[in-house]
Each structure stands twice: as structure tokens, then as C-alpha cells.
Amino acid sequence: TLGTQTDYRDGEAQTDPYSPEYIVRSGSVPELLTLATLTWGRGLPAGLEEMAMIDRAREKRAWEASLPPMDSPSNTAKRLKMMEEMERKEWAFREQEIEKLQKIRLEVLKKMLRRREENQDKVDAKRLCDYWQNRQRAREEKIKKIRHDCALMLRKLIANRKNMMGKLDRRDIIKEYTDFSSQTYAPLSRIGFFPDNNSDYYAVKNFYLNTFAGLCELEASLPSSVIQLKIKAPKPKSIMTKTGFIKRSARLEADLAQVHQ
Known part of the structure; x- marks a missing residue:
């Protein structure tokens, strides 16, 4: 198979960059092969951290090249000492990296806790x-009930005050029918009368008007003179009198027609 690479590609369709075979x-170790662990999206394109890692790798290769050979006890001791120093430096660098990662994780954890507290505050609010709306609704209902009971008790007190002596008054039918605000004409709903409940009682319900069969029967019962329309042409008005003269109204109409012409 052959690998191809084009110069013009859409950004949405761009795949990973092409890596040719090598x-x-x-006996040679190219420096570029030390970056084989970096891939597109994971270290490439290189940032500040990747550049620092490349510099450290170069320094380590230079340090490895500067190590003395192990051909004598003094060189061996010197080599061990240099390796111990390098190991301490690497451990110190790793500790710094671990602290940096811990700080980043701590910041992320703080943000998550802050977001959770904000969400919890919203839920609590x-x-x-x-709860406040429910209490307000219950309060309004209670006030409404108290006002209703107050109006009821006031009506009872007014009714009792009218008959303080406890006498029984007979019903005055004439007074009730002469007073249009009495219970006869305008009964109150609180005594059990609801005029709107029987509003359809006064509606006209006719079999001949509400059903199709009734309409057909009504049409069959009508005389033919009602169903069949007869139009008679009007007779023309006579403009001559019995003696043979033209009527005055006809002369006026003729004069008006000449004026309009």
C-alpha cells in the first residue's frame, strides 16, 4: 500500500497527520525518535510542557555522554556519585510534578465543591x-374562611336584631310581590336557590326543529303554495286618464327625465 498526503484538506475531515515510514x-539514534511517544492530540502540537520535557531529555543525554568510563576505581566512584546526584534531582523533579498535579486536582475539587454548594443553595432557595408560597396560600384561604364566617355571623346578628322580642311575623305575600328586591324575585344562593342550574328549563325544545325527521315531517305538512315560489311580474302603471289625458305625475316624471338628459 502507498501512503498519500494532500496539501488541501477540509478542517472537519482532517485526520491525524501522516507519518511516513523510516x-x-x-549505530545511530536520531533525536526525533525520542519523541515517538508524542502523538497528535497527546503532546502534539508541542506546548510549554512538551518543550521542557524535550530540554530535560537533551540534558539527560548530554549528562549520560559526560559520565566517566568504569575503567578505574576512582572513575567508578565518580560515576556512582554523579548518578546519585542525578537520581536526587529526578526525585525532586518528580515531587514537584506530583505537587503540581495535586494543586491542580485540589483546584478542580474546589470548583466541584463550589458548584455543588451553588446547586444546593438553588435547591434550598x-x-x-x-414553602413560603404554600404558607401564603394557606394564610389566604384561612383569611377568606374567617371573612366568610364573619359575614355569616353579621347576617345572623342583623336578623336577630330585627326580631329582638322573639315575635313570629306572618308572611306578607303582597309586600313580597311589590318589592322587586325580595326573595320572590331575587332569591339568594346561600339559602339553596341557584337559578343558573335550571337555565335550560326555559329553552325551547321542539321535535320539529331539533331533529331531521321532525324537519322532514314539518316540510311534508306544509302546503305547496309555501314551498313552491311564484313570482308575478308587476303591472305597468297607467299614465293616461280615462278621458285620454296624461296624468300630472307622468308629466312631472317626463320633465325630470328631460332635465337629467
């Missing part, structure tokens, strides 16, 4: 608002 000569 052959390493024997909504719960308090719902």
Missing part, C-alpha cells in the same frame, strides 16, 4: 420559596 541506520 529506516534507522545501524426553591424549597423555601415553595
Whole structure:
């Protein structure tokens, strides 16, 4: 198979950059191969951290090249000492990296806790608002009931004051029918009369008007003179009198027609 690479690609369809095949000569270690662990999206394109890692790798290769050979006890001791120093430096660098990661994780954890507290505050505020609305609704209903009971008791007190002596008054039918605000004409709903409940009682319900069969029967019962329309042409008005003269109204109409012409 052959690998191809074009210069013009859409950003939405761009895949990973093309990496051609290579052959390493024997005895050579190219510096570029030390970056084989970096891939597109994971270290590439290189940032500040990747550049620092590349610099450290170069320094380590230079340090490895500067190590003395192990051909004598003094060189061996010197080599061990240099390796111990490098190991301490690497451990110190790793500790710094671990502290940096811990700080980043701590910041992320703080943000998550802050977001959770904000969400919890919103939930608590909504719960308090719902509780306050329910209490307000219950309060309004209670006030409404108290006012209703107050009006009822006032009506009872007024009715009792009218008959303080406890006498029984007979019903005055004439007075009730002469007073249009009495219970006869305008009964109150609180005594059990609801005029709107029987509003359809006065509606006209006719079999001949509400059903199709009734309409057909009504049409069959009508005389033909009502169903069949007869139009008679009007007779023309006579403009001559019995003696043979033209009527005055006809002369006026003729004069008006000449004026309009």
C-alpha cells in the first residue's frame, strides 16, 4: 500500500497527520525518535510542557555522554556519585510534578465543591420559596374562611336584631310581590336557590326543529303554495286618464327625465 498526503484538506475531515515510514541506520539514534511517544492530540502540537520535557531529555543525554568510563576505581566512584546526584534531582523533579498535579486536582475539587454548594443553595432557595408560597396560600384561604364566617355571623346578628322580642311575623305575600328586591324575585344562593342550574328549563325544545325527521315531517305538512315560489311580474302603471289625458305625475316624471338628459 502507498501512503498519500494532500496539501488541501477540509478542517472537519482532517485526520491525524501522516507519518511516513523510516529506516534507522545501524549505530545511530536520531533525536526525533525520542519523541515517538508524542502523538497528535497527546503532546502534539508541542506546548510549554512538551518543550521542557524535550530540554530535560537533551540534558539527560548530554549528562549520560559526560559520565566517566568504569575503567578505574576512582572513575567508578565518580560515576556512582554523579548518578546519585542525578537520581536526587529526578526525585525532586518528580515531587514537584506530583505537587503540581495535586494543586491542580485540589483546584478542580474546589470548583466541584463550589458548584455543588451553588446547586444546593438553588435547591434550598426553591424549597423555601415553595414553602413560603404554600404558607401564603394557606394564610389566604384561612383569611377568606374567617371573612366568610364573619359575614355569616353579621347576617345572623342583623336578623336577630330585627326580631329582638322573639315575635313570629306572618308572611306578607303582597309586600313580597311589590318589592322587586325580595326573595320572590331575587332569591339568594346561600339559602339553596341557584337559578343558573335550571337555565335550560326555559329553552325551547321542539321535535320539529331539533331533529331531521321532525324537519322532514314539518316540510311534508306544509302546503305547496309555501314551498313552491311564484313570482308575478308587476303591472305597468297607467299614465293616461280615462278621458285620454296624461296624468300630472307622468308629466312631472317626463320633465325630470328631460332635465337629467
